[in-house]
Amino acid sequence: MNNKTVELDIDTIRHSTAHLMAQAIKRVFTGKEIQFGIGPVIENGFYYDIGIDHQITETDLKNIQEEMKKIIKEKLPIERKILSKQDAVNYFNETKQLYKVELINELPLDTEISIYTQGEFTDLCKGPHANSTGQIPMSFKLLNVAGAYWRGDEKRPMLQRVYATCFNTKDELQAHLHFLEQAKKLDHRKLGKELSLFLLDPVAPGSPFFMPKGAHIYNALVDYMRRIYKKFGYQEVITPQILESSLWKTSGHYDHYKENMFFTSCEEKEYAVKPMNCPCHMLMYKHFKYSYRDLPMRYADFGRIHRYEKSGTLAGLTRVRTFCQDDAHIFIQLDKIQSEISSLMEMFFTTYRHFGFNDIIVNLSTRPEKKSGDDATWDIAENALKSALEKSGYPYRIKEGDGAFYGPKIDVEVADAIKRYHQLGTIQLDFQLPARFDLKFTNSKGEEEQPVVIHRALLGSLERFIGIFIEHVGGAFPFWIAPEQAVIVPINDAHLDFCKTLQTKLTSLGLRITVDDRNESMGFKTRQIQKTKIPFMLVIGDKEIEGNSVSARKYGESESETLSVDALIQRFLTLDQEKVPKELR
Numbered sequence: 001m002n003n004k005t006v007e008l009d010i011d012t013i014r015h016s017t018a019h020l021m022a023q024a025i026k027r028v029f030t031g032k033e034i035q036f037g038i039g040p041v042i043e044n045g046f047y048y049d050i051g052i053d054h055q056i057t058e059t060d061l062k063n064i065q066e067e068m069k070k071i072i073k074e075k076l077p078i079e080r081k082i083l084s085k086q087d088a089v090n091y092f093n094e095t096k097q098l099y100k101v102e103l104i105n106e107l108p109l110d111t112e113i114s115i116y117t118q119g120e121f122t123d124l125c126k127g128p129h130a131n132s133t134g135q136i137p138m139s140f141k142l143l144n145v146a147g148a149y150w151r152g153d154e155k156r157p158m159l160q161r162v163y164a165t166c167f168n169t170k171d172e173l174q175a176h177l178h179f180l181e182q183a184k185k186l187d188h189r190k191l192g193k194e195l196s197l198f199l200l201d202p203v204a205p206g207s208p209f210f211m212p213k214g215a216h217i218y219n220a221l222v223d224y225m226r227r228i229y230k231k232f233g234y235q236e237v238i239t240p241q242i243l244e245s246s247l248w249k250t251s252g253h254y255d256h257y258k259e260n261m262f263f264t265s266c267e268e269k270e271y272a273v274k275p276m277n278c279p280c281h282m283l284m285y286k287h288f289k290y291s292y293r294d295l296p297m298r299y300a301d302f303g304r305i306h307r308y309e310k311s312g313t314l315a316g317l318t319r320v321r322t323f324c325q326d327d328a329h330i331f332i333q334l335d336k337i338q339s340e341i342s343s344l345m346e347m348f349f350t351t352y353r354h355f356g357f358n359d360i361i362v363n364l365s366t367r368p369e370k371k372s373g374d375d376a377t378w379d380i381a382e383n384a385l386k387s388a389l390e391k392s393g394y395p396y397r398i399k400e401g402d403g404a405f406y407g408p409k410i411d412v413e414v415a416d417a418i419k420r421y422h423q424l425g426t427i428q429l430d431f432q433l434p435a436r437f438d439l440k441f442t443n444s445k446g447e448e449e450q451p452v453v454i455h456r457a458l459l460g461s462l463e464r465f466i467g468i469f470i471e472h473v474g475g476a477f478p479f480w481i482a483p484e485q486a487v488i489v490p491i492n493d494a495h496l497d498f499c500k501t502l503q504t505k506l507t508s509l510g511l512r513i514t515v516d517d518r519n520e521s522m523g524f525k526t527r528q529i530q531k532t533k534i535p536f537m538l539v540i541g542d543k544e545i546e547g548n549s550v551s552a553r554k555y556g557e558s559e560s561e562t563l564s565v566d567a568l569i570q571r572f573l574t575l576d577q578e579k580v581p582k583e584l585r
Helices: 010-028 058-074 085-094 098-105 170-186 188-194 212-232 245-251 278-286 334-354 375-392 432-436 462-473 493-507 522-532 542-546 565-579
Strands: 034-036 045-052 078-083 113-118 121-124 140-149 158-166 235-237 242-244 262-266 269-273 297-301 304-306 322-332 360-365 397-399 409-415 421-430 452-461 486-490 513-515 536-540 549-554 561-564
Touching (some): 010 034, 010 058, 034 098, 058 140, 085 098, 085 113, 098 121, 158 170, 170 462, 212 565, 242 245, 245 269, 245 278, 278 297, 334 421, 375 421, 421 462, 432 452, 486 522, 493 513, 493 542, 493 565, 522 536, 536 542, 561 565
Parallel strands (some): 235 297, 360 397, 486 536
Antiparallel strands (some): 078 113, 113 121, 140 158, 242 269, 262 269, 304 322
8 A cells, every 4th residue: 555645736636526526426326337437637626427327416416515525524544556457457347347447458568557445435546646535625516417428439428427616725616606607697608599699509510590680790790800901911812611632631631630520522522621721722822923022912711611529519609510710821931920920919919909808818839749840840930930929029928739730829818807718819830831732932032932821810710709709798799899789768659750760860870779669668678678788778758859869878887868869979979980999990
């Protein structure tokens, strides 16, 4: 036995608590056959995959949690033992833990296997763990249960994944649970349904249907990008959806990305639905001859792309199978990269701040283990990005090994309203695709030279950005992008004609205004309109008609303000101008 004292860092606590939960599950479901999969530590907690002929319920989670607390009070020693591979296989065969046997069988023959025992429960684990269950703090909570295929393979059995959160102290736990409550209220899937923005249907997994209001947001983002493209010198192109597999073999995606692609066949040839736009842009460049005077050439593409994501990973708008990127590829000379990166960083920061994201982090991701190209080329690419970032003046962090297979990249993360970070923009430097497609331009000496390609996305997937943006603003969109900017409410039918005349005047100016003429009380209408988070509610009664004015109430405020119609128009037009950032006006 080896009971070496270990310091209880948070990962050790979470790992020990995962075993504690598994032991409690065995006790709660005594007599049932249970197969334990894996129980890793994750951000803010852990999960354990369980195979059991019983659907674990909310009541079960409470019972398991209470049993966990009992086991802590028992102060059971946690003992570590080393076994040979064969002894470990024999042990877990005897205890009928077949998933553990599968994991052990994949290890080299001479591997020493560690197991941990606490009371009647033994589990396979490399550790470390607490010395006893009594050392484990009671600052944990079982959250929910989700389906998960064993080892992520849909051809393998479906297990129940029990998620839990765990911290050093109860105060930290309570703070996190409060955060989760906030996140639940802001969940874009919940708000998307309440605000009639989009829907998801099993007939098309991971493929959102945008309702009229959601389509307005979507198109407003495209319009925004087209405005910013004008300042930064982009040309928009349109490319096919389905292309012969030979293109993807040339680009390298067939070897590196095939498992994430959709395929079809036509006239005995294999075709792929495009998972990205870059090979199409390489092909377009290759069809013409260019000189250094034509560069940089910036192709922007709003083409729809499709990627096969396993059904268990799909999540609202943030993880889908079909989406549109605000995608672009920049063909450029190597010695012009630094100035282009500076321009891109200006473009990124202008955009993110315009959408209300002010907490921004820049990351430089270096070569991954599975990469294309030689180390000398990667050295040139990484040094070029480092130098460009240093000259741009923006602080950045290094993320070792997180680059794309064809080149290093800059990723930009933004924090939302409750301080969750989301990676949005990316700048990827690529020497590989220009070489694969044999792209050339004539330099100032009249010689042929290979351009460098910068892959660039600013918002990233429009679907994912909409999901993040919904949660950032809590569904209360800024006036300039709101699907409905104001709703006019007559106090009674006698005021309806004035309301409709005002609506016509405002909509003729390009504003999005509706009239609520439902036969309901003012109290009912007010409550319903507040739920829709429309920026302004305009109430019209005798007093307002007499003064050619409105009683305007801004969403989130309890008091109304009387404005003349002319003053209202001026305010709305000023607010609507915010669809164009100040830097672009």
